[in-house]
Each structure stands twice: as structure tokens, then as C-alpha cells.
Amino acid sequence: MENFIIHKAATRGLANHGWLNSAHSFSFGSYYNPDRMNFGVLRVLNDDTVDGGRGFGDHPHDNMEIISIPLEGDLVHKDSMGNEAIIRKGEIQAMSAGTGIYHSEFNKDGSAPVKFLQIWLYPNKRNVTPRYDQVKIDTAERNVFHQVLSPNANDAGVWIHQNAWFNMGKFDQGAETTYQLNDKKNGVYAFILSGNVTINGQALEPRDGMGIVADSLTVKADTDAEILLMEVPMEL
């Protein structure tokens, strides 16, 4: 049986902190909508724009799998594990907060804004040892999905403490593909980065989100498009 829910871009919670503009697909910070708490273990999907030279100062996290995907510009990351890194467009960062970490993230550029997705998944185990990972993602080949995250250390992309798989892809207008789930008990949250897309018959626009529980997805690009698929367990 197929179930789905669509979160139109304009219905997301908006937060304007001056230096930070964020659109929250799910309840976050002062945006609280009891009907928008999570999709399975996917708890946070923040679409952030940070002004030049600004960022998030040192702050703590625990017991969360935190994924950052730059869409425009570069981020400077520092954390209490001693990691210092620049995360660029075309890379993905994963952090297992576990028993607790402190980190900061700043726009590397002094003037141009940086845009990135901040995604949080509940971990499959509490209080793991904190860890950090960052890899390049190659989505150059068009009209196919590329895996950028999985539960397996030896698989493509970063790995996390959760039975989840992320895929990204750029599609030409008219291209159609099918996504088969890695675990049939999972659901998929599709986030449209750009363009117009139809998934399992539902028309979606830029920054729309669609949560789907189905055996497979049929994805059709109605215009040139870029898509992020997040396959996640539906049970917390």
C-alpha cells in the first residue's frame, strides 16, 4: 500500500535571524507544528542561508546524526574532536553527536551567502562515540541517482548510525527513473532542490518535500531538476 504526504515549500516554518534565514520542513527552534515533527527518523530538514562572514558559534549536540550538504558556497567546520575542515559544494558532511560534541560552522566567504541543508536523523543507538566524516559526492553523471550516505562504512558516501540511505541526482527534462528501496520497511522523503518533478504521480516544485511509503518510486523530471532522496526507517 502506498501512503504519501506533501510539504509544499511555502508551508515550511521560516526563521529570519538577520544573518541566518532558515526554512524548516519540520518543527525546529521556535517553529513548533505538532503535525510537522518528523518523517520516520528524519527529524530536521533545514534549508539555511547564512550571510557572508557569519555562522553558528560553538554550540553542543548529542545523540543525533547530523548531515550537512552545501548547495552554494563553503562552510568552515571546527569541533571538539579536533576536526577543522572546509565543506564545499559537492561534498557531504556527517557527524554522529553521540555522547556529546561542540562544534561551530561559519560561512568561509566574507561577503557572499552560503546555502546549505542541515539534516538530522535520530540515531539507531544512543550515546555512541562521537565521530565526524566528510566526503566528495560525484553527481556529474545525469539522469541517475548517486548514493551519498548509507549505514555502511565501506559503501559510497558517508556512513551514519542509522539504517538510512541518501541519494542525489541531476535530471534532464523528460528523464524518468525508478528508485528501489534498500529496505522495504523504510520510507523515502524526497526534497526537490531545483526544477519541477513528478514522483509517483504527484507534481512537486522547488523546495517541496514529499514523504512516501511505497515499494519503489517513479521519478520524472518535468523540467531540468536536482533531487535529494532520503530513505529512512519509519519506526523511531
Place this chain on the structure above:
Amino acid sequence: MKKIEILTICAHDGILQTIKRLINNNELWNSTGAIDIQEAIELAENKDFDLILIGSGLTAADEHELESVLATRKNIPVVKHYGGGSGLLFGEIHQALSGR
């Protein structure tokens, strides 16, 4: 108006202080912190709490005991906090207090 009393247990003192500060920013809430299960149970024996928030760094056995002692015996809702005093905190508390 009586404040909502929240007992927060977290083995990571820095994160505990952050969570307490964020909770206490809401004038209707008051957070008391405990660094381990013994301190938490002692506090709960001597003060009425409306909500127990379990942070990071406790063993699974400690978390289970807290839920058993505080949720079952004293009938206080227990919530496992995720994220470390971040954007999820208020949603977790609102949900727990509304019984959703």
C-alpha cells in the same frame, strides 16, 4: 503562576548547563539539573516535577531505571532528549506536556 518543573539529567555538564539555560529562558518553565541517576532520584524524592528530560551520557540501564522509577512509580512523564539543547528541545517539551 506555578512554573512547569523540569528535571534534566545529563552526564555532560556543558550540555546540561546549555539545556537548563534554554529551558529557563521560558518564564513558564524551570529546570533543575542532575549529573547522574543518583542525584536525579534524590531530587525527585524531594521535589515534585512535571517532566523528566533524559540527556546524553547515561547507560541504557540507567535510562531504563530512571524511566522505571520516575515514570512508573511517581507517574512523571519521561522524555529522552535528542540533539543536545538545540532546536528540538522546545518541541520535545511541548509534545510531552500536551501528552501527544
